[in-house]
Amino acid sequence: MQKNVITSSATGDKCIHVKHDSGLDIYICEMHGFSTVEALFGTKYGSINTMFRQKGDTEYTEVPEGIAHFLEHKLFENEDCDVFELYAKTGANGNAFTSFDKTAYIFSCSKNYQESLRILLNFVQEPYFTQETVDKEQGIIGQEIQMTNDNPEWRVFFNMLRCMYHNHPVKIDIAGTIESIAQIDADLLYKCYNTFYNLNNMVLSIAGNINADEVLAICDECLKTCEDKGLETVFPDEPDEIVQSEIYEKQPVGTSVFHIGFKCKTCSGVERLKKSVTASVAMSILCDASTDMYRRLLKDNVINSTFGGEVFCGDGYFTVIFSGDSSKPEVIRENILAETERLKSEGIDDKMFQRIKKSAYGSMVRELNNVEAVANTMMNSHMEGVSPYDAIKFTSELKSDDVLSFIRDELRGDRLVMSVIEGTVES
Amino acid sequence: MKYNRTEISDKVGFLSVIDEKFKTCQLTIRFIVKNDPEYVSENAIAVGVIATTNSVFNTIAKMNEKLSSLYGSGLSHITGKRGDLQVLSVSSSWIDNRYAIDGEDITREMVQIVRDCIFSPDIQDGGFSRENFDIEKKDLLDRIDAEMNDKRSYALKQALQTALKDEPAGIVPYGSKETALRVTPQSAYRAYKNLLKNAQIEISFVSPYENSLAEETFREAFSQTERSPQEVVFRTPSPIKPKIEKVSEEIDVRQCKTVMVFKSDSDDVFALRLVSMILGETPVSKLFVNVREKMSLCYYCACHFSPPKNVLTIDSGVEKSNIQKAEDEILRQLDEIKKGNFSDDELQNALASLDNAFSSVGDSPTSYPMWFFECLCDGEILTPAQKFARFLEVSRQRIVDAANSLKPDTFYYMLSKED
Structure with a gap:
């Protein structure tokens, strides 16, 4: 395990970076005097990563629009319970987001951060998808898509991106469309999970009222070592010119x-x-x-x-x-x-x-x-x-x-x- | 953390908070008055003008040039509502002097700027300067027009306006297009002078170390200001309608919105808040688990309890064909609490979530003033731990009684237009 202290020469602030034996990069910032803790367990996987392959694959896999976001929703369901029920016991506020280039699972809390950290590390490493739960989620995400379609700030932004980019997937909606999410099934979710939720492609970031040694001990306990599978994502060629003005x-x-x-x-x-x-x-x-x-x-x-x-x-x-x-x-x-x-x-x-x-x-x-x-x-x-x-x-x-x-x-x-x-x- | 609240003039509170962990200072002035339709727009525009200019920096450009030279110091304003009251805030924040690369005394300069904004606005012909006034008036008119842009908050606003009509709380705190259009530079300035004279005023200053400059500056300024503060009442429960009022409007949207407003005649605000928590404030609440997760009817179905008016709102975004199904399930879940059908786990989850929220107070410079302002509105200064202890005392029976006190008052529907 390699451990480095990173210091800001401008303000004197410090944080620790650890390259964990499991493959995960960990950032820890102890903030004295603060009572809360914020933790993010993120993967470099967002809506733009629609085409990828790993070491040994001859062909690129292409997946439906909105699948990274769909996967984020589904990861909150374990085989035997809902992750929110686990957080509810610690009082932590759990959440997640998917953006263009990342997905992150978050908790914030002011007590029992150690237990909440165990919950976070464990559930993100334990996917459980069935066709039944996938079908159920389509209704919820369908409503999320409709809600954003009624949001003028969202529409004006994506319309701009569509006029700007010919091919780059940044122009597609993060949640996909009603039609594209209908193509998602449990097998595809596992395929994406196994590709992008490799610890070598992920990072844990935790700040606030924490102790670095405690955090690292919990990481040692919960993280499952991953082999680096040489993930490669590609984007279609994009000209410098715009599509329309x-x-x-x-x-x-x-x-x-x-x-x-x-x-x-x-x-x-x-x-x-x-x-x-x-x-x-x-x-x-x-x-x-x-x-x-x-x-x-x-x-x-x-x-x-x-x-x-x-x-x-x-x-x-x-x-x-x-x-x-x-x-x-x-x-x-x-x-x-x-x-x-x-x-x-x-x-x-x-x-x-x-x-x-x-x-x-x-x-x-x-x-x-x-x-x-x-x-x-x-x-x-x-x-x-x-x-x-x-x-x-x-x-x-x-x-x-x-x-x-x-x-x-x-x-x-x-x-x-x-x-x-x-x-x-x-x- | 150390705090101290003193009265520096008649009904002018000054809260000083010292917390050495912060890298920034925060100075906030809150004017609290009755939400009066005659003056809401005047007050909103006036506070907009004084938070963007003063007699020294008399244009937005000059003020922003100064603020950016002081390391991007912020000066902002918010017009909001708490129950029947209009709350107008001017807030400023800046990085502490320790981080000034060129050794400037940022705190001294910012306290002076805020003082000049409050006590020395740019006045011409007995009113605010025309240029600054016109900018703020246009800003307010645009804001009123933009209400429709955010469909969820528009639906909530429409529902509450119906539920609380004929009460000050039913008035939008910055007014309507009609009230905004008739404001003049002179009427806005008159309204502002009335705020200085008649409003209850709460000032808060958060700093990483002891610094009496802000308190001394405002104590001195208020000593030369005539005060005749009007009494304000923070809690005025809304009367319950004898029959549910249902309103709907058709808009060209893809997703319909529903807002259900309930009212209570109970004074047990702690138990009412727990009803709201168990019903729909968390991802393990009855509405989230059943309406969203089990029935897949919506992306959000959330509950909120407002103690000043004793009003509980539930809002959701659903397909038109599912509105009745969602409404039936929401009412069924509320009925479950009324019958005492909630587990000890559900109660403990709600308490743990509140404990987490209360324990977070103090982690941002804005959270201390917010906490103390809430305490002031509740009529009792409590620490977060003391307030949480009040929730721990709530029995299951009190929760059942509080749930049974909730009566449906207004249901609002935003319906998509038929193809």
């Missing part, structure tokens, strides 16, 4: 909602984190509430306080997205394009750059104040192939020229997509 859909909403996104080139690991930090600062320089563009759009009643931006990236996709409620999204698009062109020719004001950098640093320090955020950062960083405190380090090292290069190279008018959900309700 705009899409409009009507829904019963009171205000129109929009997403305006730039499709950027992809990268991975440390390069992706650096690019993501750079893109975040670039976005703030473009649309922060202190900018001239923001002030102008606010004064002209084009945007309101919902206006903002985010960087959305993962394996094979990287986008910078501006979003909010507005009845004039075309005006916002024009302004964003004009502002990027101005920055490309005039450069970035250094005072502003330093201020935005400070603001980014402040928000990262804040996250270290929060047990849940610390546990999430450790898991996400590992899955990205970086260290938990790298984002603070890269932010402090960031140069104005890096940001300008990003704006010049990546924020291109011909890679811009606008998605709008327009209201059918009279306001």
Whole structure:
């Protein structure tokens, strides 16, 4: 078992990384003075992983859309009981989520964390699927899909992704469709489970009121050693160009909602984190509430306080997205394009750059104040192939020229997509 | 953790919390007044203006430039409701001075900014500055229009408006389009001056170490402010209708929503909360296990109890053809509790979940002020452990009695349009 202490040079915060003999990577952050514990047991398996093979397989296996999410739901049922019943005895709050590139099983608690950790480690390693329980789940997930179909924020986001990506599975809904989940059966679930829920493809992240030695002793007790089967996931080739530049859909909403996104080139690991930090600062320089563009759009009643931006990236996709409620999204698009062109020719004001950098640093320090955020950062960083405190380090090292290069190279008018959900309700 | 609450002016409480584990400070000012349809929109817009600008940083751009230079310090506002009361909060948070790379005294600057927001807004022609006012008014109007965007919260709002109509709690805390449209920069400023004079005010300051600056600053500022606070009543149970009121509306949605509102005339809020927990607040509750897991009727079927109005709501998203089936099962599960058909395990699970939630208080800078505010509303300052002890005292019979006190009042249905 290899054990390393990772320290943030900026704040002095520390966590421990352990490569466990079972194959699992473990991150532990003891947070003195806190009473809660947050634990995530995650696998690098999300909605985009629809095509894969392992050592010895000659062909790639292709699975229905939404199966990672379906599997997450089904893992909560053991052969003899429901996992929630086990958590109920310890008082822990159990949950799980599936995103584009990961699935994580979570508990948070303020007492008996040791027992809750045993529950978490054991149930994720003990799948139990039958056709009967699979059929039952289709009704529940069917309702989840319908609920998200009525959610304009969800629809506007996926419509944007569909206009941006020709082939990459990031454009498919995380939960799949009513039709795709109908193709899922117990055998397929076992196939996916045995492929992706190998401890060599997983991470345990735990933070808060814990003792590292206790955590490791429980891991020794519960983890079953896995052979690394050389998992390989592939994505179809994706051109740099977008599919179409705009899409409009009507829904019963009171205000129109929009997403305006730039499709950027992809990268991975440390390069992706650096690019993501750079893109975040670039976005703030473009649309922060202190900018001239923001002030102008606010004064002209084009945007309101919902206006903002985010960087959305993962394996094979990287986008910078501006979003909010507005009845004039075309005006916002024009302004964003004009502002990027101005920055490309005039450069970035250094005072502003330093201020935005400070603001980014402040928000990262804040996250270290929060047990849940610390546990999430450790898991996400590992899955990205970086260290938990790298984002603070890269932010402090960031140069104005890096940001300008990003704006010049990546924020291109011909890679811009606008998605709008327009209201059918009279306001 | 150390805390101390003092009254720094007439009905102005100042809660100071020191907890060395935090890397941030948090300063919150809450104005508490009756949820009055005449003033809800004025108050909401006024608090929006004062939380985004002041006389020194008199535009949103200037204020945000300053906040980002102070390491992305936050300044935000929320207009909410608690029972018949409107609660308007201005909240600010910033990283502690220890983490300032250039050695700035962030705390001193932020306390001054918040003080200026509260006591020195940007005033022109006897009202808020037109530019800042217009921005906040548009924001509120957009928010009102956007109510329909989130179908679940829209359904809950419609159900509660029907269940609590003719009561202050039935009014949306930021008002309607009609009330928002008639607000002027002058009327909003007048309303704000009334808040400073008449509202019950609760200030809280959470810091990693002892620092009297915020308390001294606000004590001094309130010493120069005329106060004539109005009494507020935190708990006013809603009268039960003699007959269930059923309302429905057709919307072009894929999933229907149902909201069932029950009311109680019992004062046993601890037992009522346990009914809610056992019935539908956790993944081992009767509704989750039966309506979702066994019958596969929905993705969510959840229960919530609101002590200020003695109202229990159950909401769910279902297929149109399953609405009756889901409703029958929800009523059947409630009947089971009324008959005492719940196991010791179900009760223990509910208690363990509450214990977990109460023991978490103190792990975020916002949780302390929230806890003390809840205590203030309940009329008694208790530690989380003391409050949990009250739940432990609840007998099975009290739970059965509380369940039997619940009467169906309003059922709301959002129906998908026929093809």
